[in-house]
Amino acid sequence: MGIHSEQLTFTGANGDALAARPERRAQVARAYAVFAHCFTCSRDAIAGLDRPLMVFHSPLDTVVSVDNSRRIFEAARHPKSFVSLDGADHLLSRSADGAYVARILSAWSTRYL
Secondary structure, three states: OOEEEOOEEEEOOOOOEEEEOOEEEOOOOOOEEEOOOOOOOOHHHHHOOOOOEEEEEOOOOOOOOHHHHHHHHHHOOOOEEEEEOOOOOOOOOOHHHHHHHHHHHHHHHOOOO
């Protein structure tokens, strides 16, 4: 299976120019987990995913506004889940935060895989 990647540029919550290169396998996804980085996604694009969606966001994030996460979550169809990462930073720098996200995502995704 190949991996598809494309460059995305966007404006962060503080007005900074940001870029990302998301990667995904060429096969059809069965579920999505979004870490609130879909700045350029329209409501129609989010609603059109037609797959389960989990959104993670930290209220302490200084890169991505919680409003961005809320808009993604509101636009998504069910099934969908939102997890607030209290005390975590944008990069999940503390290993405990990364481990928490991994446990939650693993448990959540087993229902759809």
